[in-house]
Amino acid sequence: MTAQGSFAPDETFAAPLLAWYDDHGRKDLPWQRDRSAYRVWLSEVMLQQTQVRTVIPYFERFVAALPDLRTLAEAPQDRVLALWSGLGYYSRARNLHRTAQICVAEHGAELPRDVEALSALPGIGRSTAAAILAQTWGERHAILDGNVRRVLARWHGLRGWPGETATQRELWRLAERHTPHERVADYTQAIMDLGATLCVRSRPHCLRCPVAPGCVALRDGLTAQLPARKPTREKPTRATTMLIVRDAQRRTLLERRPPTGVWAGLWSLPETDDAAGASRRLLDRYAVRVDDGVALARFVHTFSHYHLEIAPLLLERAVPLDRVADAPDRAWYGPDELESLGLPAPVRKLLQTLNEEVR
DNA sequence: CAACCGTGGGC
DNA sequence: TGCCCAAGGTT
Numbered sequence: 001m002t003a004q005g006s007f008a009p010d011e012t013f014a015a016p017l018l019a020w021y022d023d024h025g026r027k028d029l030p031w032q033r034d035r036s037a038y039r040v041w042l043s044e045v046m047l048q049q050t051q052v053r054t055v056i057p058y059f060e061r062f063v064a065a066l067p068d069l070r071t072l073a074e075a076p077q078d079r080v081l082a083l084w085s086g087l088g089y090y091s092r093a094r095n096l097h098r099t100a101q102i103c104v105a106e107h108g109a110e111l112p113r114d115v116e117a118l119s120a121l122p123g124i125g126r127s128t129a130a131a132i133l134a135q136t137w138g139e140r141h142a143i144l145d146g147n148v149r150r151v152l153a154r155w156h157g158l159r160g161w162p163g164e165t166a167t168q169r170e171l172w173r174l175a176e177r178h179t180p181h182e183r184v185a186d187y188t189q190a191i192m193d194l195g196a197t198l199c200v201r202s203r204p205h206c207l208r209c210p211v212a213p214g215c216v217a218l219r220d221g222l223t224a225q226l227p228a229r230k231p232t233r234e235k236p237t238r239a240t241t242m243l244i245v246r247d248a249q250r251r252t253l254l255e256r257r258p259p260t261g262v263w264a265g266l267w268s269l270p271e272t273d274d275a276a277g278a279s280r281r282l283l284d285r286y287a288v289r290v291d292d293g294v295a296l297a298r299f300v301h302t303f304s305h306y307h308l309e310i311a312p313l314l315l316e317r318a319v320p321l322d323r324v325a326d327a328p329d330r331a332w333y334g335p336d337e338l339e340s341l342g343l344p345a346p347v348r349k350l351l352q353t354l355n356e357e358v359r
Numbered sequence: 360c361a362a363c364c365g366t367g368g369g370c
Numbered sequence: 371t372g373c374c375c376a377a378g379g380t381t
Contacts (some may be wrong), residue, residue, distance in 0.1 A: 043377085044377065044378095045377095045378095046377090047376090047377035047378095048376090048377065048378045048379070049364090049365085049366095049375090049376055049377080049378055049379090050365090050366080050367090050376065050377075050378095051367075051368080051375095051376050051377085052376095052377075053367090053368090054366075054367065054368090054376090055377085086365090086366075087365080087366075088364080088365030088366045088367090089364055089365055089366085089378090089379090090364080090365080091364065091379080091380075092364095092378090092379085095379085095380090122379090122380090123378090123379065123380090124379085125378060125379050125380085126378095126379095127377080127378065127379090128377085128378070128379080131377075143377080144378095145376090145377045145378075146375080146376055146377070146378085147376090147377065148377090163361090165360080192377060195377090196376095196377085201369090201374085201375070201376090202369080202370070229374080229375095230374080230375090232373085232374090235373095261363090261364090262363090262364075262365085263364095263365085264364085302372090303363095303364080303365060303366085304363085304364070304365065304366085304374095304375095305362075305363065305364075306363095344365080344366095345365075345366065345367095346365095346366095
């Protein structure tokens with residue numbers, strides 16, 4: 001604990017922010033109704049690096065299917081990944097599932113009401129643990145997400161890039177200092193709402209901002225420069241070939257991807273290292289003839305950190321089932337079965353397009 | 360600690 | 371269009 005922890009919080013920031021929140025804050029989000037620890041936890045994990053608008057339909061569908069922690073713990077992982085399919089960062093789904101099982105086994109089927117125990121669970125870091133305790137129980141814990149980072153970097157005129165350790169540490173210190181002792185749940189929601197609606201990245205609405213008096217960036221004309229941008233880095237390009245193998249009933253051969261790396265644990269098209277070696281590898285692994293196939297145009301899928309060039313190789317001729325090698329994580333799926341699978345969004349779209357063309 | 364992990368949207 | 375970013379966490 002730092003010395004600042006014993007000081008009174010600086011409420012010259014929190015007081016006008018809370019007053020603004022009463023009139024303009026968001027209070028109707030799905031996870032704000034029926035505010036259980038389970039629903040708050042689920043929403044906080046879904047909202048990691050993901051915008052509110054995107055999360056809402058996924059949240060509704062997820063809690064309808066798996067309404068409580070024990071139900072989630074007992075669900076098969078395939079079901080959890082299917083409900084997550086399209087949302088991205090799939091380790092969140094696997095960690096969510098694991099954490100539910102740990103809570104059932106070790107915490108009486110509840111989320112622990114304790115920062116240390118929460119942070120020790122898979123997928124729950126410092127900020128998510130703080131948000132759960134603040135939103136569920138009103139306990140005083142500071143959060144630090146993208147919104148809070150932007151608001152505090154501007155208000156205090158912090159020039160450093162938030163990714164740097166020193167800047168990060170300073171932001172946490174300021175976040176704790178501004179957090180009031182009363183109305184903590186409202187305050188954490190208020191500072192996020194401020195960042196999401198007024199103190200936005202480009203063209204912030206400073207005329208309507210309740211904490212504009214005292215904002216260093218506004219005073220110094222730096223709102224467009226803060227927070228400092230991440231240093232640019234060249235994105236690598238990776239190439240791969242995915243095989244679209246279909247049998248006489250127009251079912252597609254799918255494989256579960258390994259538990260680490262891109263699209264971990266999801267069902268996807270079988271993958272080969274390179275198009276040149278595809279022929280030999282096909283013969284080895286699937287016992288099909290590559291000259292039955294038709295190569296499609298290469299397309300590029302862009303991830304956050306690299307471009308993935310995918311050259312799908314479509315084998316249109318019928319492939320007898322008994323000529324495909326047996327494997328536990330390999331199976332044929334018809335068009336109607338795809339919905340129940342955890343599929344990467346680009347693969348889901350590609351298969352949908354192919355199935356529509358057949359009709 | 361820096362790289363990694365997805366997808367959709369804004370400009 | 372290409373690039374940056376979004377209610378971060380893990381390795």
